[in-house]
Amino acid sequence: MLQPALSVVLEALEKIRDSQEKPLRVSRATLNHLFEQAPPAASVEANASSARKTDVAAKAAALAQVRERVCVCAKCPHLARTRTQTVFGVGNPDAELMFVGEAPGADEDARGEPFVGRAGQLLTRIIETMGLSRDEVYIANILKCRPDMPKGAPGNRPPTPKEMSTCIGYLIEQIEIIRPRVLVALGATAVEGLLETRGAMRQLRGTWNSYHDTPLMITYHPSYLLRNQSPAEKRKVWEDMMAVLEKLDRPISERQRNYFL
Ligand code: SF4
Numbered sequence: 001m002l003q004p005a006l007s008v009v010l011e012a013l014e015k016i017r018d019s020q021e022k023p024l025r026v027s028r029a030t031l032n033h034l035f036e037q038a039p040p041a042a043s044v045e046a047n048a049s050s051a052r053k054t055d056v057a058a059k060a061a062a063l064a065q066v067r068e069r070v071c072v073c074a075k076c077p078h079l080a081r082t083r084t085q086t087v088f089g090v091g092n093p094d095a096e097l098m099f100v101g102e103a104p105g106a107d108e109d110a111r112g113e114p115f116v117g118r119a120g121q122l123l124t125r126i127i128e129t130m131g132l133s134r135d136e137v138y139i140a141n142i143l144k145c146r147p148d149m150p151k152g153a154p155g156n157r158p159p160t161p162k163e164m165s166t167c168i169g170y171l172i173e174q175i176e177i178i179r180p181r182v183l184v185a186l187g188a189t190a191v192e193g194l195l196e197t198r199g200a201m202r203q204l205r206g207t208w209n210s211y212h213d214t215p216l217m218i219t220y221h222p223s224y225l226l227r228n229q230s231p232a233e234k235r236k237v238w239e240d241m242m243a244v245l246e247k248l249d250r251p252i253s254e255r256q257r258n259y260f261l
Pocket of ligand 1: 070073074075076077079080086143144145163166167
């Protein structure tokens with residue numbers, strides 16, 4: 001940044017100096033000296049790139065420390081007893097975009113990674129259609145352990161308010177470390193956890209909110225789209241994602257504009 005700015009200043013000084021109308025008391029030698037003092041553009045860029053890498057490494061290290069605490073967490077004894085493993089989060093520690101879901105289901109509990117079941121596959125498709133990959137964004141849940149189910153019962157259950165309030169601190173740490181430019185809350189539980197508000201998703205979705213000054217888009221959880229195959233509902237989620245792309249200053253192609261999930 002310094003080199004281009006300095007070049008503009010020096011060029012302006014040169015023009016003024018060479019102009020007959022408004023002589024400037026700066027010698028050619030002084031201008032040359034200023035040019036010599038300016039760090040070369042390549043070196044400024046290299047320094048910025050190195051600082052960036054250090055920042056990403058620091059974020060990854062900070063996340064790893066939180067993950068270590070989560071791995072052995074037993075604040076909810078009933079969940080610590082029944083989980084296969086904790087499900088911390090996945091993706092780029094320096095992500096611009098972070099998705100927040102509800103809690104691990106059976107597939108996620110087995111794999112130790114969020115959004116890997118059918119709903120996760122749909123989320124991956126949404127991310128890829130946005131022109132991104134799972135490695136570029138960050139994905140986490142409000143709860144890091146699978147909510148327990150009666151023995152042999154199929155499916156998953158939503159977390160209780162007590163489970164959410166016990167676990168939310170870990171997600172807050174993740175957000176504070178990653179500092180994404182945009183957050184997406186997937187479903188009512190994510191909205192409740194992040195914004196401490198409840199409401200009908202049909203009214204909440206598609207609205208911009210703010211989580212500690214970070215823009216937060218509310219949209220449906222992918223599992224809702226699996227239950228409700230209506231093209232109109234799917235299109236709503238895609239429109240929410242296009243709003244996210246705009247917020248991130250990313251171009252939207254004609255094909256993306258016409259896309260239906
Ligand atoms: S749900 Fe969260 S707070 Fe509760 S035991 Fe698991 S990691 Fe700990």
